[in-house]
Structure formats: C-alpha cells, structure tokens
Amino acid sequence: MGQPLITVLSAEFVSALPHGGKLGGLDVGTRTIGLAICDSEWRFAGPVETLRRTKFTADLQAIGAFAEREHIIGIVVGLPLNMDGSDSPRTQSVRAFGRNLAPLGLPILLWDERWSTQAVERAMIAADVSRAKRAEAVDKLAAAHILQGAIDALANLPPPE
Numbered sequence: 001m002g003q004p005l006i007t008v009l010s011a012e013f014v015s016a017l018p019h020g021g022k023l024g025g026l027d028v029g030t031r032t033i034g035l036a037i038c039d040s041e042w043r044f045a046g047p048v049e050t051l052r053r054t055k056f057t058a059d060l061q062a063i064g065a066f067a068e069r070e071h072i073i074g075i076v077v078g079l080p081l082n083m084d085g086s087d088s089p090r091t092q093s094v095r096a097f098g099r100n101l102a103p104l105g106l107p108i109l110l111w112d113e114r115w116s117t118q119a120v121e122r123a124m125i126a127a128d129v130s131r132a133k134r135a136e137a138v139d140k141l142a143a144a145h146i147l148q149g150a151i152d153a154l155a156n157l158p159p160p161e
Contacts, residue, residue, distance in 0.1 A: 005107040006098050010153055013074065016107035021073035024066065025147025027113070027139050028077060028094050033059065034139030036147045037070050042155055045147035047140035056100060064104050075106050078113030078146040085112075111150045113142070120145050 005016040020040050027034035031053055038045040048070075051062050067075070077098045080090050087095075098108050120141040129137070 003102055004105050006102070006110065007108070008079070008110045010109065010150070011157055013107055013109040014154055014157060017074045022070055023147060023151065024063075024070065024072040024075045025143040025150070026063070026075060026077045027143035027146055028097050029053070029139055032139045033063070034141070034143030035063075035066055036140060036143035037072070038147055038151050042151040045144045045151060047137070047144040050137075050139045060101065060103065063101065067104060067106060072106065074109065075101065075104070076109045076111050076147050076150040077101075078142065079110040081112055109150060111146055113146045113149075 005012065007013050022040050023038050023042065025036035025038070025045060033051040033053060035048040035051065036045050037048050048066070051059065053059055066072070077094065079094055080088070082088050082091070095110065098110055101108055120138055
C-alpha cells in the first residue's frame with residue numbers, strides 16, 4: 001500500500017475516499033490541536049475537543065485514537081496561508097504536520113483557513129463569551145469552522161465521472 005493522499009485539491013481528496021463516512025477536522029496550533037467531526041453525509045461539522053500538544057508521537061497517537069473511535073475516513077487540516085495566499089513558516093510547519101499524519105493511512109485535505117480563528121473569536125465575543133471560555137474553546141471551534149467550510153465546498157463539487 002502506498003502513501004495516503006495529501007492534497008489541497010478537493011476533487012482529488014474526494015476521489016481518494018470510500019463512499020460515505022465521517023471526516024475529521026484539525027486546527028493545528030503551536031500549543032494545541034482543535035479536533036472536529038462532521039456527519040457521514042457531510043452536512044454539519046461540530047467541535048469535539050482540544051488536545052494539548054506534547055511530542056509528535058503522542059499527538060499522532062491521540063489523533064489516531066480519535067479517528068478510530070469516530071470511524072473517520074479522511075482528515076481536513078487547516079492550512080494557515082498568508083493573506084496574499086503565499087506560504088509562511090507556519091504554513092510550512094502545518095504542511096509538515098500533515099505529511100507526518102501519513103501513518104494514519106487516511107487521505108488528507110489541506111484547507112485554506114485564513115479567517116477561521118478570527119471568525120470564531122468574533123462570534124464568541126458577539127455571544128458575550130468570557131475571555132477564559134473563549135481561550136478554552138477557540139481551537140476546537142476553529143477546527144469545526146475549517147471542516148464546515150471544506151464540506152460545504154465538497155458538497156458543491158460536480159459528481160465524479
């Protein structure tokens with residue numbers, strides 16, 4: 001078996017997936033990783049948990065356990081591009097993180113997440129969520145925001161031929 005697919009192309013990602021099943025979403029930060037999941041019809045994404053990052057092997061094990069427990073068939077990883085669409089050192093770090101998820105054996109879609117954290121922060125401020133509660137929830141909510149954006153785009157792809 002070859003390496004699992006890691007791509008920025010939605011159609012390529014979908015073609016690598018088995019038909020039907022849940023997707024996982026990751027918001028990879030320097031100190032935490034937000035986890036999200038969507039339903040098997042790819043309609044709704046929701047937050048699951050926030051992992052404290054430690055060593056990569058422990059992070060990989062935790063993500064693998066999450067994927068197995070939730071029967072995930074593919075992973076969407078938020079890709080923090082610069083506002084002009086170019087890569088930054090942070091982007092390169094997340095690309096490497098995505099490549100390092102290969103042992104999970106799941107297709108991976110790197111998804112543009114330029115506005116995810118800001119959108120989630122604004123929504124929580126508008127809802128009058130305290131600063132402490134925002135800090136606790138922002139990563140998993142950002143992961144859900146990233147995943148929702150991806151599944152909305154995937155739902156609008158033309159059917160495969």
